[in-house]
Amino acid sequence: MTQPTWGISGPTFLLLYIGALIAVAGLAAIHRSILFRGNRSAAVGSLGPQQVAYLNGGPRLALYASLAGLRSAGAISTASDKTLRQTGPLPSGVTPLDTALYNAAGQRVRAREVQNEPWVASAIEQLGTGLQSQGLAVSPSRVRTARLWTWAGVALILLAIARLVAGLGNGKPIGFLPFMIIASIVLTRSLWAKARWATTSAMQDMRGLRRQHDYLSPRQSPSYATYGAAGAAMGVALYGAASLYDMDPAFAAEAEVQRQAALSGGSSSWIGGGDSASSSSCSGGSSCSGGSSCGGGGGGCGG
Numbered sequence: 001m002t003q004p005t006w007g008i009s010g011p012t013f014l015l016l017y018i019g020a021l022i023a024v025a026g027l028a029a030i031h032r033s034i035l036f037r038g039n040r041s042a043a044v045g046s047l048g049p050q051q052v053a054y055l056n057g058g059p060r061l062a063l064y065a066s067l068a069g070l071r072s073a074g075a076i077s078t079a080s081d082k083t084l085r086q087t088g089p090l091p092s093g094v095t096p097l098d099t100a101l102y103n104a105a106g107q108r109v110r111a112r113e114v115q116n117e118p119w120v121a122s123a124i125e126q127l128g129t130g131l132q133s134q135g136l137a138v139s140p141s142r143v144r145t146a147r148l149w150t151w152a153g154v155a156l157i158l159l160a161i162a163r164l165v166a167g168l169g170n171g172k173p174i175g176f177l178p179f180m181i182i183a184s185i186v187l188t189r190s191l192w193a194k195a196r197w198a199t200t201s202a203m204q205d206m207r208g209l210r211r212q213h214d215y216l217s218p219r220q221s222p223s224y225a226t227y228g229a230a231g232a233a234m235g236v237a238l239y240g241a242a243s244l245y246d247m248d249p250a251f252a253a254e255a256e257v258q259r260q261a262a263l264s265g266g267s268s269s270w271i272g273g274g275d276s277a278s279s280s281s282c283s284g285g286s287s288c289s290g291g292s293s294c295g296g297g298g299g300g301c302g303g
Contacts, residue, residue, distance in 0.1 A: 005163065005170045013163060017180055020156060021187060028149040028191055035142045038199020039135025044209055049230060050097055051131060053237035055198040056206060059124045061237065063115055064257060066097045068244050069233035071251055072224055076105045078254035083108040091229060097123040111255035128197075136202040143195055153188030160184055210238050218246045 004010065044052065053065035070076045074088040084105035090098070100119035114120055131137035160181045167174045198206065216222050216235035224232040224247045235243040245252045 005167045005172055010167075010172065010175060014176060014180065017156070017160065017163075021180075021183060024149065024152045024156065024191075025187055028146075028152070031149070032146050033200070035146055036138055036196065036200050038138075038201040040201045042134045042136050042201070044136065044202055044205035045212070047136075048095065049233035049237040050095055050127060051136075052206070052209065052234065054124075054127055054131060055137060055202050056237060057240065058195070058197045059115065059128070060258070061240065062097065062124060062127060063101070063120070064241050064244055065233045065237045066095070066101050067111075067255060067257075068236040068247060069229040070098060070101060070105075071248055072232035073229040075102060078111060078251055079108070080254075081110075082112070082254055082256060083110050084114060084255070095123075096126060099123075111257075136199055138196050138199055140195070147192055149191045150188055153184060153191045157181060157184045157188060206238075213238055216243070218242050221246070 006013075008016075044055070047055075049065045049069065050062045054062040067076070070091075073091040075086065075090055076084055077087045079085050084101070085108060086102065086105045090102050094102070097120070100117065100123040101114065104114050104117045104120055109117055115124070128137055132139045160177060164174050164177045164181070167177065210217075213234055214220065216227065216231060217239055218235075222231070222235065224235065227235075232243075232247055235247070241252070241257050244257055
C-alpha cells in the first residue's frame with residue numbers, strides 16, 4: 001500500500017487546508033476592520049460638499065461637486081468643443097479646488113482632462129490629505145497594507161496546485177482539490193483590497209448625512225436654484241453624478257460627466273473603489289467548509 005502524498009492523508013490535508021482558508025479570511029477581515037476603522041470622534045456633518053464627495057466617491061466625485069457648485073453660481077460653463085470656459089466671476093467662499101477648476105476653465109481645458117491639470121491635481125491631493133489626517137479618509141498606504149493578505153491567498157493556491165500535481169504523480173485520487181483551488185482563487189481575489197476613500201466610521205456618519213439632506217435626492221426632484229451653489233454641490237456629493245444631470249443635463253453631457261460614477265459610501269471605479277474582503281472572503285471560507293464533506297473514507301479526495 002502506497003504512502004499518502006507528503007505523508008498526509010487526503011481527508012486530513014483537506015481539513016487542514018480548509019482551516020487555513022478560514023483563518024486567512026478571518027484574520028484579513030479583522031486586520032482590515034482595524035486599518036479602515038478611522039476616527040470615531042471626527043464629525044462628517046461639519047464637512048463641506050467637496051469633502052463629502054471625496055469620501056463618497058473619491059477624487060472624481062469631488063471634482064463633479066466642485067463643477068456643480070461653480071456651474072450653479074454661474075462661474076463656468078462648457079463650449080461646443082467640450083472645453084470649460086469662464087462665464088462669470090469666481091464666487092466668494094470658494095475652496096482651492098474651486099479656484100483650480102476656475103483657472104483651468106480660463107485656459108479652456110477639456111472637461112474630461114481637467115483632473116490632469118497640476119493645480120487641480122494638487123488641490124484634490126490636498127483635499128484627500130486633509131481628510132486622512134482627520135481619520136475620515138483611508139490613505140493609499142493602508143490600502144497597500146491590506147493588500148498584503150493577497151500573498152497569503154496566492155500561497156494557498158500554489159500549495160493546492162502542488163498537492164494536486166503530487167497526488168496525480170502518486171496515483172492518488174484528487175477528489176475535491178480542484179474545488180479547493182477555485183475557492184482559494186475566489187478568496188485571493190477578495191483579498192485584493194480595492195481602493196476605498198472613507199473610513200468605516202465616516203461611512204456610518206454618511207448615512208445620517210444622506211437622511212439629513214434627503215431633499216437633495218434626485219427622486220425628490222429638488223430645485224437647485226432654491227438651494228444655491230452649496231446645495232447643488234452637496235446634492236452631487238451625496239447622490240452622485242446623476243444629480244448634476246438633473247440640475248443641468250446639457251452642461252453635464254458637454255462636460256462628459258460619467259452619469260454612473262460609482263457611489264458606495266467610499267468607493268469609486270475611477271481609481272479603484274470599496275473594500276469587499278470582509279464579505280467576499282467570508283463567503284469563500286464558507287464554500288470551503290462545504291468542501292469538507294468530501295468524505296473520510298480511504299484514499300483521499302485531497303490527493
